Amino acid sequence: MTDPSRLVTDPDDVLDERKAAILRAIVAEYVTSGEPIGSKRVVEVAQLDVSAATVRNEMQALEELGYISQPHTSAGRVPTDKGYRYFVDELRNRHRLVDDGRQSEAVAQLMGTATDVEDVLRQTTQVLSHLTHLVSLVVAPAVDTARLKLIELVNLSPQVVLVLLVTDTGRVRKQLIELLTPLTEADVDRVRSAVADSVNGRRVGEIEALVDRMADEAPPELRELLRELALAVARLEEAGPDRVYVGGRAALAGPGGLERRDLSRILELLEERVTLARILAESAVTDEPLIRIGEEHDLVDLQGTALVAQRYQLATTGSLGVLGPTRMDYANVLSSVQVVAEQLQRTLRRLSSGD
Amino acid sequence: MTDPSRLVTDPDDVLDERKAAILRAIVAEYVTSGEPIGSKRVVEVAQLDVSAATVRNEMQALEELGYISQPHTSAGRVPTDKGYRYFVDELRNRHRLVDDGRQSEAVAQLMGTATDVEDVLRQTTQVLSHLTHLVSLVVAPAVDTARLKLIELVNLSPQVVLVLLVTDTGRVRKQLIELLTPLTEADVDRVRSAVADSVNGRRVGEIEALVDRMADEAPPELRELLRELALAVARLEEAGPDRVYVGGRAALAGPGGLERRDLSRILELLEERVTLARILAESAVTDEPLIRIGEEHDLVDLQGTALVAQRYQLATTGSLGVLGPTRMDYANVLSSVQVVAEQLQRTLRRLSSGD
DNA sequence: CTCTGGCACTCGCCGGGGTCAAGTGCCAGA
DNA sequence: TCTGGCACTTGACCCCGGCGAGTGCCAGAG
Numbered sequence: 116m117t118d119p120s121r122l123v124t125d126p127d128d129v130l131d132e133r134k135a136a137i138l139r140a141i142v143a144e145y146v147t148s149g150e151p152i153g154s155k156r157v158v159e160v161a162q163l164d165v166s167a168a169t170v171r172n173e174m175q176a177l178e179e180l181g182y183i184s185q186p187h188t189s190a191g192r193v194p195t196d197k198g199y200r201y202f203v204d205e206l207r208n209r210h211r212l213v214d215d216g217r218q219s220e221a222v223a224q225l226m227g228t229a230t231d232v233e234d235v236l237r238q239t240t241q242v243l244s245h246l247t248h249l250v251s252l253v254v255a256p257a258v259d260t261a262r263l264k265l266i267e268l269v270n271l272s273p274q275v276v277l278v279l280l281v282t283d284t285g286r287v288r289k290q291l292i293e294l295l296t297p298l299t300e301a302d303v304d305r306v307r308s309a310v311a312d313s314v315n316g317r318r319v320g321e322i323e324a325l326v327d328r329m330a331d332e333a334p335p336e337l338r339e340l341l342r343e344l345a346l347a348v349a350r351l352e353e354a355g356p357d358r359v360y361v362g363g364r365a366a367l368a369g370p371g372g373l374e375r376r377d378l379s380r381i382l383e384l385l386e387e388r389v390t391l392a393r394i395l396a397e398s399a400v401t402d403e404p405l406i407r408i409g410e411e412h413d414l415v416d417l418q419g420t421a422l423v424a425q426r427y428q429l430a431t432t433g434s435l436g437v438l439g440p441t442r443m444d445y446a447n448v449l450s451s452v453q454v455v456a457e458q459l460q461r462t463l464r465r466l467s468s469g470d
Numbered sequence: 471m472t473d474p475s476r477l478v479t480d481p482d483d484v485l486d487e488r489k490a491a492i493l494r495a496i497v498a499e500y501v502t503s504g505e506p507i508g509s510k511r512v513v514e515v516a517q518l519d520v521s522a523a524t525v526r527n528e529m530q531a532l533e534e535l536g537y538i539s540q541p542h543t544s545a546g547r548v549p550t551d552k553g554y555r556y557f558v559d560e561l562r563n564r565h566r567l568v569d570d571g572r573q574s575e576a577v578a579q580l581m582g583t584a585t586d587v588e589d590v591l592r593q594t595t596q597v598l599s600h601l602t603h604l605v606s607l608v609v610a611p612a613v614d615t616a617r618l619k620l621i622e623l624v625n626l627s628p629q630v631v632l633v634l635l636v637t638d639t640g641r642v643r644k645q646l647i648e649l650l651t652p653l654t655e656a657d658v659d660r661v662r663s664a665v666a667d668s669v670n671g672r673r674v675g676e677i678e679a680l681v682d683r684m685a686d687e688a689p690p691e692l693r694e695l696l697r698e699l700a701l702a703v704a705r706l707e708e709a710g711p712d713r714v715y716v717g718g719r720a721a722l723a724g725p726g727g728l729e730r731r732d733l734s735r736i737l738e739l740l741e742e743r744v745t746l747a748r749i750l751a752e753s754a755v756t757d758e759p760l761i762r763i764g765e766e767h768d769l770v771d772l773q774g775t776a777l778v779a780q781r782y783q784l785a786t787t788g789s790l791g792v793l794g795p796t797r798m799d800y801a802n803v804l805s806s807v808q809v810v811a812e813q814l815q816r817t818l819r820r821l822s823s824g825d
Numbered sequence: 826c827t828c829t830g831g832c833a834c835t836c837g838c839c840g841g842g843g844t845c846a847a848g849t850g851c852c853a854g855a
Numbered sequence: 856t857c858t859g860g861c862a863c864t865t866g867a868c869c870c871c872g873g874c875g876a877g878t879g880c881c882a883g884a885g
Contacts, residue, residue, distance in 0.1 A: 153848050166858050189848050189865040231646040265624050269636050275821055277640055281624050285632055289642045291586045368733035378723035466630055466646055508877050521829055544836040544877050
């Protein structure tokens with residue numbers, strides 16, 4: 116198993132079954148209780164037919180291997196990031212995700228009332244936060260391979276034109292263009308009709324160049340608008356901050372949430388959004404969930420947090436996920452994220468390509 | 471002075487000058503230091519030519535009048551909500567807002583790069599949070615008196631139509647309509663052209679009824695779309711959650727921010743947004759800033775916080791403000807809010823009605 | 826009548842010490 | 856290899872006393 120997301124590739128990281136059982140018990144118990152777990156407690160929950168002393172020896176070994184650690188000498192053990200990592204890897208190998216149906220049902224119901232794509236994405240954050248009690252992140256589908264359905268120009272004033280771009284996935288982008296030289300309504304109309312015909316149904320990726328070429332050949336007074344139009348299309352492709360939807364921030368501050376001093380930094384990160392967009396995008400290359408735990412993050416600000424993300428696919432690809440303290444219920448989170456991703460996929464497909 | 475926002479209308483609430491000076495000193499000192507203020511400290515900062523003992527007597531009186539209180543017996547005094555209220559009322563009577571120019575300049579610069587109205591509003595939250603180190607709120611202008619500039623229909627699939635509504639203030643609303651019975655492109659075209667002519671330039675408020683009437687007279691297969699269209703317009707008017715922009719949440723968790731247990735509830739409130747929209751809307755009726763301090767809020771969740779809001783006016787009205795702990799620098803916040811409101815007004819005017 | 830210095834009082838904070846319980850590491854023996 | 860036993864460590868809790876900040880009040884001065 117060569118998982119690139121594994122930072123430490125230790126030859127000893129194949130644990131014998133008893134150690135694994137003990138680690139499992141520690142992670143599971145710690146996640147629910149939040150308190151360090153002692154050997155006695157492990158014996159109780161792990162159903163091992165050995166004494167606490169034996170477990171202690173094993174725990175010592177697990178600590179040396181880096182899977183668990185003690186907050187202080189006379190305390191129980193707490194999973195390290197590596198411990199969590201082992202736990203989730205094993206989790207995914209053992210019982211690959213049981214969707215018990217209740218989840219999908221609840222999700223489908225909660226996502227029923229949306230009135231446009233943005234609404235769907237926003238509601239998705241709600242659902243996801245509700246299921247996991249964590250901060251949820253949803254990245255809107257990429258548009259570069261989507262087809263342009265409509266370009267509309269509205270001249271709000273002689274020097275200000277509003278551009279509307281609509282893709283066949285129902286995504287809308289609007290942008291104001293401020294012109295140096297005023298244009299008449301007629302001018303704008305000419306540009307509109309010229310562009311509308313040659314653009315309809317093309318891939319977003321092709322259009323910038325196309326419009327730019329039109330600008331070269333157009334009468335001088337129209338060139339500025341066409342150039343700006345090309346730029347606006349280019350910007351449509353960017354994974355801008357407005358492509359990320361965030362929900363459930365309250366969970367961060369609630370019980371079991373983050374340390375106060377981390378909170379502020381994380382909230383900033385959530386507001387800035389472009390960094391998160393980039394990280395989430397990494398999950399879009401494969402259908403496997405992306406899981407980053409504590410030290411596995413590139414950003415120091417994300418130490419102490421774990422991210423579970425999963426892509427969803429239409430004609431194009433987007434992704435969603437949750438962010439929370441490393442001490443989270445990975446089993447539940449993993450299945451929630453996957454169920455919601457599926458459901459979102461289905462919903463968007465229904466809305467855009469009309470099933 | 472009969473201010474309706476004053477909860478307690480106490481006959482004694484006209485303080486003699488010395489008491490007022492002491493209260494001022496306590497508020498000012500407490501706001502910067504965060505620690506309860508003792509009589510000695512008051513004498514130092516308030517430049518009074520009396521002894522600490524005299525100040526103590528006055529402080530006792532102030533406490534009985536409800537302007538200050540002690541966290542515990544042997545601690546200094548802390549302003550109560552009523553104390554803050556007196557402070558800001560006096561503040562506004564004395565030196566009515568000096569804009570030193572530096573502020574406006576910084577603001578204008580920071581708001582320069584926006585590409586559409588939403589962008590401007592989002593950037594405004596950034597600027598406001600940056601100036602005040604508090605959570606900032608911006609409510610987009612109301613649209614009921616705005617004029618419709620464009621209705622566009624895009625049929626994404628036979629049963630899904632995307633409606634785009636654009637007002638002359640540059641505001642865009644998009645909504646998906648799912649039809650029970652499929653329509654051809656030609657059908658949608660017919661509706662589009664029928665609606666486009668009769669709607670252009672009308673006030674948003676009039677249009678719902680107009681489109682509904684068109685539905686009555688239209689051929690049966692087009693009725694469903696027209697009815698839905700009328701509903702979509704109606705929804706445009708609503709002060710929905712998407713009209714509120716929130717920024718600077720990180721300030722809540724930073725030093726000098728809120729208590730941890732309040733944090734979660736406030737974050738929830740910020741995410742839900744519709745409640746805030748309603749509160750902010752109250753500031754839109756007058757040009758005076760709206761100030762709510764602690765117990766003056768209707769919502770229990772907002773105890774411990776203060777809100778300072780101010781409307782801005784285009785053809786229509788919107789509002790913006792900040793939310794933070796009652797212990798905030800009211801003088802600075804008041805002027806920041808007002809400067810930013812003015813600047814936003816100017817920016818939006820430039821973008822929409824083309825100066 | 827007002828202001829002032831003085832003084833006793835209250836209370837939170839801090840550090841020390843003692844107890845408690847949890848949990849550990851290790852060892853000798855089965 | 857496992858187990859019971861045991862000494863050890865350490866944080867949590869509580870009580871205590873001293874310290875300092877700040878107060879309320881009072882008697883006396885202006």
